[in-house]
Amino acid sequence: MKTNYIKHIFSAALIAALSFGATSCINDLDISPIDPQTGGSFDQEGVFVKGYAMLGVTGQKGIAGSPDLDGQDEGESGFYRTTFNCNELPTDECIWAWQDNVDIPQFTRIGWNSSSQRTEWAYVRLGYDITQYNFFLDQTEGKTDAETVRQRAEIRFLRALHYWYFLDLFGKAPFKDHFSNELPIEKKGKELYDFIQNELNEIENDMYEPRQAPFGRADKAANWLLRARLYLNAGVYTGQTDYAKAEEYASKVIGSAYKLCPDYRLLFMADNDENEDAMQEIILPIRQDGVKTRNYGGSTYLVCGSRISGMPRMGTTNGWSCIFARASFVQKFFSDLSKVPMLPEDVEIPDAKELGTDEKIDAFDVQYGIRTVDMIKAAGDDRAMLYSGVGGGRRKLQAEAITGFLDGLSIVKWQNIRSDGKPTNHTEYPDTDIPLFRLAEAYLTRAEAVYRQGGDATADINELRKRANCTRLVQTVTEQELIDEWAREFYLEGRRRSDLVRFGMFTTNKYIWDWKGGTAKGTSVASFYNVFPIPVSDINNNENMTQNVGY
Known part of the structure; x- marks a missing residue:
C-alpha cells in the first residue's frame, strides 16, 4: 500500500520565514503556507515525510490549488519535472513537441540565457527543498533517539542530493546548512563537491542497511550510489578525476542486497512498488499514486507527456x-x-x-x-x-x-499498466513510481570507471545487455559504446545531459545530433552551456552569488 505523502506541516508563521535569504530570488516568490490552520508546534514525523514528498509532489492539494511555491506554474515547478527538463530536453534523446512553449526552443537547441524561466524553476525548487531540510535538521538537532538519528541521516542525504543537482546543473549553489534569514553564500566546484562527499561519509553508518528500509526511503546503497555518481563526475566538478573511488562505491552497491530486475520493462510499470522483481533493483524511488500524489510533474509527466x-x-x-x-x-x-x-x-x-x-x-x-x-x-x-x-x-x-x-x-518506456495484467484504478494520473536510483547505474558507473583506468569493462556492460536479451554483446569497449549504452539503459530517466557533459560531448562537435545548435542536422554550441546560468533575479538580489561565465 502506498503512503499518503500529502501532509500538512508548517504554520503560516513558519513559512513566512522560509527562504534562502531575506531578499533572495526564492523569497521573492512568496512561499505559501502548507496549512494556515496548523499550529506552530513542530510535527517531526510530518516534516520528515514532507522531505520525501517534495521529490514527487508540488503542493498540498494534489494537482493544483495550494502550491509549495507561489508565483510559478505549479505543474511545471516540481523537483522531478524541473531537473528532468534540464537534463533531457536539450539532449540527443527527446524533443518537446510544442515549440511555442516558454523556453522550449532554447532548450531544444541549447541556447538559453540568464532570464530563462525553466532554469529558474529548477534553481528555486532545489533551494526551497533545501530550506525545508535545514528546518527539519535545526528542529531535531541534539535529539539522540535511534529513529531521529536515522531520520536526520536521511534528510541530510536528501539535502546532499539536492546540492549535487545544484553542482551538476549550475556548477555552484546558494549555500546554507541552517534555517535562517541570512543570505546564502556561494559554494562552487571543489568546495561544494567536498561538502557533499563529507556529508555522505558522516551519515552513512546511521542509514538503513541495503534493502532494509521501507520502500521509498534512502539506505546505505543510495548513499554509496550518490557517492559513485559524484566521483564519476569529479573531473567535471573539480578538474581532477577520481575513477578509483567511483569504481569502489559502485562495487559496494553491486555487492549489496540489490539485484537486477530480470525484465527491463517491469521497472517502469504501474505496480513497480509491488512487483518483487522490480523492487529488488530500485534503490530509491519517487513514490507516485494516482489518487494520493496527483501532480503534473512526476510520472504523470512521463506517461501522459509521451x-x-x-x-x-x-x-x-x-x-x-x-x-x-x-x-x-x-x-x-x-x-x-x-x-x-x-x-x-x-x-x-x-x-x-x-x-x-x-x-x-x-x-x-x-x-x-x-x-x-x-x-x-x-x-x-x-x-x-x-x-x-x-x-x-x-x-x-x-x-x-x-x-x-x-x-x-x-x-x-514509462507505462501506467500493471505487469500482472490487473487493471489500474487510476487511469488519468499514474501509479508508476519513478526509480530515481537503481542498481543498473552502479554497473555502468563501474564499467566506465574501469574503462577510464585502462581496464576491461565488458562484463558489466554485458550484464545489462543480457538482462535486455540483447543480441549483440560488447567485445571491445570504446568511449562511444559507453555513452551510447548510458542512453540505451537510462533514456528518459533525467540524467542524459550530465553524461554528455562528462564525455565532453554536450556542447562540442565531438558528437552532433539533430537540432543541436538549432539546425536540423545539428551543430556545436558555446562551451559555457555546459552549466546553466544563475537566474538573473538571484544575481540582482543576492550579493553573494556570481554569474557563470558566458551569461
Missing part, C-alpha cells in the same frame, strides 16, 4: 502529446535508420474510427511490423521501447521542422 490520444495501451485517459524521440536516439538501437520498422509512405492510414480499440490498432500495425514488440525484435534489445505504428497518427522518423508530436517516434 502519449497522444489514439495510441494503443495508453494507460491514461490524458495524452498530452509532448515528448517524442530524436532520430539520434533511435540510432542507439538502429545505427542504420533505414532498418527502423516504419509504415511505408504509400500506405494510407484508416480513419480514426476504424482504429478505435487496441486490438484494431494492433491488427493494422502487425501487417507492417510497426508495433513496439516488432521494434524490440528488430533492434534485438528489450530496451528499444519505441512505437512507430499508426495509433494517434502517422509518425515520421525525423523531420525537417518541428511541428508536433508525430515528428518522431513515440517512446513508451
Whole structure:
C-alpha cells in the first residue's frame, strides 16, 4: 500500500520565514503556507515525510490549488519535472513537441540565457527543498533517539542530493546548512563537491542497511550510489578525476542486497512498488499514486507527456502529446535508420474510427511490423521501447521542422499498466513510481570507471545487455559504446545531459545530433552551456552569488 505523502506541516508563521535569504530570488516568490490552520508546534514525523514528498509532489492539494511555491506554474515547478527538463530536453534523446512553449526552443537547441524561466524553476525548487531540510535538521538537532538519528541521516542525504543537482546543473549553489534569514553564500566546484562527499561519509553508518528500509526511503546503497555518481563526475566538478573511488562505491552497491530486475520493462510499470522483481533493483524511488500524489510533474509527466490520444495501451485517459524521440536516439538501437520498422509512405492510414480499440490498432500495425514488440525484435534489445505504428497518427522518423508530436517516434518506456495484467484504478494520473536510483547505474558507473583506468569493462556492460536479451554483446569497449549504452539503459530517466557533459560531448562537435545548435542536422554550441546560468533575479538580489561565465 502506498503512503499518503500529502501532509500538512508548517504554520503560516513558519513559512513566512522560509527562504534562502531575506531578499533572495526564492523569497521573492512568496512561499505559501502548507496549512494556515496548523499550529506552530513542530510535527517531526510530518516534516520528515514532507522531505520525501517534495521529490514527487508540488503542493498540498494534489494537482493544483495550494502550491509549495507561489508565483510559478505549479505543474511545471516540481523537483522531478524541473531537473528532468534540464537534463533531457536539450539532449540527443527527446524533443518537446510544442515549440511555442516558454523556453522550449532554447532548450531544444541549447541556447538559453540568464532570464530563462525553466532554469529558474529548477534553481528555486532545489533551494526551497533545501530550506525545508535545514528546518527539519535545526528542529531535531541534539535529539539522540535511534529513529531521529536515522531520520536526520536521511534528510541530510536528501539535502546532499539536492546540492549535487545544484553542482551538476549550475556548477555552484546558494549555500546554507541552517534555517535562517541570512543570505546564502556561494559554494562552487571543489568546495561544494567536498561538502557533499563529507556529508555522505558522516551519515552513512546511521542509514538503513541495503534493502532494509521501507520502500521509498534512502539506505546505505543510495548513499554509496550518490557517492559513485559524484566521483564519476569529479573531473567535471573539480578538474581532477577520481575513477578509483567511483569504481569502489559502485562495487559496494553491486555487492549489496540489490539485484537486477530480470525484465527491463517491469521497472517502469504501474505496480513497480509491488512487483518483487522490480523492487529488488530500485534503490530509491519517487513514490507516485494516482489518487494520493496527483501532480503534473512526476510520472504523470512521463506517461501522459509521451502519449497522444489514439495510441494503443495508453494507460491514461490524458495524452498530452509532448515528448517524442530524436532520430539520434533511435540510432542507439538502429545505427542504420533505414532498418527502423516504419509504415511505408504509400500506405494510407484508416480513419480514426476504424482504429478505435487496441486490438484494431494492433491488427493494422502487425501487417507492417510497426508495433513496439516488432521494434524490440528488430533492434534485438528489450530496451528499444519505441512505437512507430499508426495509433494517434502517422509518425515520421525525423523531420525537417518541428511541428508536433508525430515528428518522431513515440517512446513508451514509462507505462501506467500493471505487469500482472490487473487493471489500474487510476487511469488519468499514474501509479508508476519513478526509480530515481537503481542498481543498473552502479554497473555502468563501474564499467566506465574501469574503462577510464585502462581496464576491461565488458562484463558489466554485458550484464545489462543480457538482462535486455540483447543480441549483440560488447567485445571491445570504446568511449562511444559507453555513452551510447548510458542512453540505451537510462533514456528518459533525467540524467542524459550530465553524461554528455562528462564525455565532453554536450556542447562540442565531438558528437552532433539533430537540432543541436538549432539546425536540423545539428551543430556545436558555446562551451559555457555546459552549466546553466544563475537566474538573473538571484544575481540582482543576492550579493553573494556570481554569474557563470558566458551569461
